[in-house]
Amino acid sequence: VRLKPLVILDEQHATDKVTNVTPAILSKIPMRLHNQTDHPLSILKTIIQSHYDDFSHFSSLSPLVTPFKNFDELSFPKDHPGRSVTDSYYINKDLMLRTHTSAHEVQVFGEKQDKWLLTADVYRRDEIDRSHYPVFHQMEGARLFDATAAGMKEVEEDNARLEGILKQSNIVIEDIPHISEANPVQPTHNPAHAELVAKNLKLSLNSLILRLFGSGERSSPLRVRWIEAYFPFTSPSFEVEVFYGGRWLEILGSGVVLQSTLDKANVQGKIGWAFGLGLERIAMVLFSIPDIRLFWSQDERFLSQFKSGEITTFKPYSKFPACFKDLSFWNPEGSAPLHDNDFCDVVRDVAGDLVEDVKLIDSFVHPKTNRSSSCYRINYRSMDRQVGFTREQE
Ligand code: PHE
Numbered sequence: 578v579r580l581k582p583l584v585i586l587d588e589q590h591a592t593d594k595v596t597n598v599t600p601a602i603l604s605k606i607p608m609r610l611h612n613q614t615d616h617p618l619s620i621l622k623t624i625i626q627s628h629y630d631d632f633s634h635f636s637s638l639s640p641l642v643t644p645f646k647n648f649d650e651l652s653f654p655k656d657h658p659g660r661s662v663t664d665s666y667y668i669n670k671d672l673m674l675r676t677h678t679s680a681h682e683v684q685v686f687g688e689k690q691d692k693w694l695l696t697a698d699v700y701r702r703d704e705i706d707r708s709h710y711p712v713f714h715q716m717e718g719a720r721l722f723d724a725t726a727a728g729m730k731e732v733e734e735d736n737a738r739l740e741g742i743l744k745q746s747n748i749v750i751e752d753i754p755h756i757s758e759a760n761p762v763q764p765t766h767n768p769a770h771a772e773l774v775a776k777n778l779k780l781s782l783n784s785l786i787l788r789l790f791g792s793g794e795r796s797s798p799l800r801v802r803w804i805e806a807y808f809p810f811t812s813p814s815f816e817v818e819v820f821y822g823g824r825w826l827e828i829l830g831s832g833v834v835l836q837s838t839l840d841k842a843n844v845q846g847k848i849g850w851a852f853g854l855g856l857e858r859i860a861m862v863l864f865s866i867p868d869i870r871l872f873w874s875q876d877e878r879f880l881s882q883f884k885s886g887e888i889t890t891f892k893p894y895s896k897f898p899a900c901f902k903d904l905s906f907w908n909p910e911g912s913a914p915l916h917d918n919d920f921c922d923v924v925r926d927v928a929g930d931l932v933e934d935v936k937l938i939d940s941f942v943h944p945k946t947n948r949s950s951s952c953y954r955i956n957y958r959s960m961d962r963q964v965g966f967t968r969e970q971e
Pocket residue numbers: 676677678679717808811829830831832851852853854
């Protein structure tokens with residue numbers, strides 16, 4: 578069989594047996610919400626950019642990347658689950674939709690950029706609920722220093738400046754060691770340099786978090802906690818959580834950039850950090866946006882509530898009743914049950930943004946025939962209008 582080529586951003590691309598992008602996903606590619614003035618994602622992007630005012634900004638790189646660039650260049654192992662067709666969207670075996678903004682690290686470091694931010698749409702196959710959507714937005718930030726005595730003096734001065742800002746503010750930070758056995762310094766790094774750089778990363782992000790979450794009246798201090806993490810392309814690595822609205826919110830991943838990333842970019846004699854944060858998660862709490870689908874709304878009742886430079890509280894204009902539909906089916910004989918992500922893509926493709934969430938509520942294996950069946954409960958609830966089905970329409 579010859580498969581039909583796909584046209585994406587005005588270019589034709591061959592398809593093959595790994596192709597799994599759906600029309601619903603492809604329709605999101607031209608949207609670039611993070612570049613739409615007055616859109617909450619663009620407002621948040623601009624606030625972060627103004628915090629890092631001497632950094633370069635990139636925000637219009639194509640989401641089409643090779644798996645090499647998305648994974649191999651960043652030292653992902655060959656068997657990393659993120660590479661699988663159930664987790665990522667492929668145009669064909671040699672081209673995919675980036676799963677994170679880190680996919681551009683080697684490219685941007687290669688342009689001899691030492692301080693930069695990059696905002697982009699990223700794509701991951703996932704389940705459906707109020708805080709997950711297969712397309713979302715990330716911002717990557719990175720800073721490199723000369724790995725010399727002079728470079729480290731620059732880090733120390735910046736650390737002192739940032740400590741001064743944080744000391745005067747109402748923020749409580751639960752820290753962890755910059756380096757530990759489980760979160761090690763890289764063999765090619767001077768441990769003292771790595772310590773200073775990791776400290777700079779934490780101070781810099783703490784002050785960003787203070788800027789984003791710390792404003793307004795608050796009786797209790799803003800709480801931030803640092804957690805040991807693992808990423809294939811940083812060491813040591815950290816995640817950050819912020820206590821907001823009564824719960825811990827995970828907002829970003831970060832770490833000291835792997836030396837091999839810089840080697841691939843032809844950068845010598847430098848050491849630095851990188852972070853990647855999810856814009857929707859933060860925007861949902863800052864603007865009180867209750868459902869991730871709203872970011873894609875073209876409804877004036879949504880768009881007119883936001884103004885560039887301002888963090889305003891979203892006033893919901895409707896919450897229609899949920900409309901549940903249960904759907905059960907036999908899985909093909911002799912094959913494993915359908916992956917949740919495969920089912921959710923079919924749902925997004927057919928029902929679009931009408932669906933608020935999808936849950937697997939039952940699965941069954943026939944004791945005699947060994948065939949399996951799955952039952953999913955689909956919750957239809959539009960953000961903008963009433964949905965429902967009369968008996969005749971069913
Ligand atoms: N790319 C990582 C993610 O999407 C986040 C990250 C960025 C981690 C930069 C470390 C350094 O989860």
